[in-house]
Amino acid sequence: MESATDEQPSLHDDTATDESRDPASILEKELVLVSNRQPYQHSYAEDGNVEIDRPAGGLTAALDPVLRRTGGTWIAWGDGEADGEVTDDDGTVRMPPEEESYTLKRIWLSDEEVSGYYYGYSNRVLWPLSHGGLWKPEYNDRHWARYQQVNERFADAAAEYATEESLVWFQDYHFALAPRLLRDAVDDAFVMHFWHIPWPGRETFRTCPQRQELLDGLLANDLLGFHIDRYCENFLDCVDECLDDAFVDRDGGEVRYDGRTTTVRAFPMGVDADEIRTSSEAAGESFWREFQREYGIAPGTRTVVGVDRLDYTKGIVDRLDALERLWTTDTEWRGEFTYVQKANESRSLIPEYRDLQQNVEDAVERINERFGTDDWQPIVYIDDWLSEEELAGLYRHGDAMIVSAIRDGMNLTAKEYVAAQTGDPGVLVLSDQTGAHEELGDHAISINPLQTDDFATAITSALTMDDADRRDRMETLRQRVEANDLTTWMTDVFETARRLQRDE
Secondary structure, three states: OOOOOOOOOOOOOOOOOOHHHOHHHOOOOEEEEEOOOOOOEEEEOOOOOEEEEOOOOHHHHHHHHHHHHHOOEEEEEOOOOOHHHHOOOOOEEEEOOOOOOEEEEEEOOOHHHHHHHHHHHHHHHHHHHHOOOOOOOOOOHHHHHHHHHHHHHHHHHHHHHOOOOEEEEEEOHHHOOHHHHHHOOOOOOEEEEEOOOOOOOHHHHOOOOOHHHHHHHHOOOOEEEEOOHHHHHHHHHHHHHHOOOOEEEOOOOEEEEOOEEEEEEEOOOOOOHHHHHHHHHHHHHHHHHHHHHHHOOOOOOEEEEEEEEOOHHHOHHHHHHHHHHHHHHOHHHOOOEEEEEEEEOOOOOOHHHHHHHHHHHHHHHHHHHHHOOOOOOOEEEEOOOOOHHHHHHHHHOOOEEEEOOOOEOOOHHHHHHHHOOOOOOOEEEEEOOEOOHHHHHHHOEEEOOOOHHHHHHHHHHHHHOOHHHHHHHHHHHHHHHHHOOHHHHHHHHHHHHHHHHHHO
16 A cells, blocks of 8 residues: 655755744644644564654654644554554554654554545545646545545544643644534634645635535634635635635634634745755755766756656646757757756556656656757656755756646745755746745746746746846845745744634
C-alpha cells in the first residue's frame, strides 16, 4: 500500500522558534491536533531494527516543536510499516523519542479505508472539486461511505482527548465532516480547521452531491482558515447558496448556523525562511559544481528550475510546452540555458496521476531528442531524492524558477525559492492562479500558464532582466517572505483563536 508520506519534502521546516515569536506561548488550552499525515513514522532498517523517520518539512515539522512545548495529543494515520511494533495497545506512543513530551495517537486504516477515504473521496472528489474542476470529480457512493467512516473514527479519537479546556485543530480536506461529529460528543471545546487547498466558486461547488454535508461539518468549527481572502469569499458564497438556514455576515467574515458562529479568516501560510537560508548557504559552490557534473550541465550554462509534485494542478506539461515553444521560435536560446525539473511522485495509485507522470516523461524525452546536442541537454529531469540542503542549493543556483500551477492554494515552493536566494539572485516566474501570487506577484514575472506564447516570452524576460531590476525585485520578495514566515502564520492563527475564545 502506498503511503501518503512518500513524497520529497519541501523545505518549509520549523525546528526552532524565537522565544518572542513562539506560537506555543500563545496557546491557553491544550492542543489536540488532527491531521492525515503523522509527524513521526517508524520503519524497518535493512538489519531489521526499527528506525524512526522524523518530520522532513511542512506543517508536521512546524507543529512538532509547538506540541513539544505545550504537550497535548496529535492524531494521525499510522502508515509506517513498523508503527504497530512501537505503539501501545491503545494506539498511542509518546513523542519525540528523546523527550516524550506529547502523545501521538495513531489511527489504523485498512486497505479498503485508504482506498475509499484517501485515494477515493479525498483525492478524486475534494481535490479536483476544490481546484475548480480541472479534473472531473469521480463521485462514488462507496468512497463517500468510507470518507464518512474514517472521519467518524478520527472524530471519535479526538473526543477521547478533547475537553472544554482543549483547542482541537483539524487539518485540511481529509476531515471536512469530523468537526460536526466531534461536536456531538464534546460541545465545549474550541474547534478550528485549516483548509490548505483552494475553495471553489459556488457554481463549481454546487455540483457536489454532498455539498450540504460538507458545509455542515465545517460550520461546526469556531474558526475556519484559508490561505487568501478569495477562498474565504468563495466559501461564504457557497454557504449562502447551499444552506437556507445559515446567516452569512460577509463584512464580519462570520456564519451563524445551528446555534453557533463560525469565523472565517485568511491566514497566508509561509515557510521557515531562516532555515532555508541556512541550508542554501551550507550547500555552497562545491554542491553546485558536483550537481552540474552529475547531471551533465556544462559550467557557465544558465539554469531554470522547477520543483513540483507530479500533480495535474501544477501545470508541468504546459510549462514544457512553453519551453519547447521558446526553443522553437527563438533558436538563439538553444544551448544557453538548461531547465531542471525536480519531480516528486504523487498518488501514483490513481490512474490519472500515473498518466500525468508518463506524459511529463514523454514530453521531456521529445524535447531533448528534438533540441539536444552532444554538448547540451535542454531538460534535466530528476526524480531522485534530494536532501533539504541539496534542494536549497538547487534553488539558490537557479537563474529563474518557474511556478506554473493552473490552480494552487498557496504554492510554498515559490516562497522557498525566494528564501534560498542568498547569492546572486534569480527571477521568479509565477502563475497568477496561485495563492502566492497575492503576496509575490507584483515583483515576480506573472504568467497565465495556459497562454503558451506569452509564457515563453516571460521566460525570456526573466533571463534578460537587467541586474538592478532583478536585485530590487528579489530583495522585496525576500523581505515579504521573511516577514510572513511559517512562525508568523502559526502565531496569527493562534492569536485569532485566543481572541475568539476570550470573546465567547
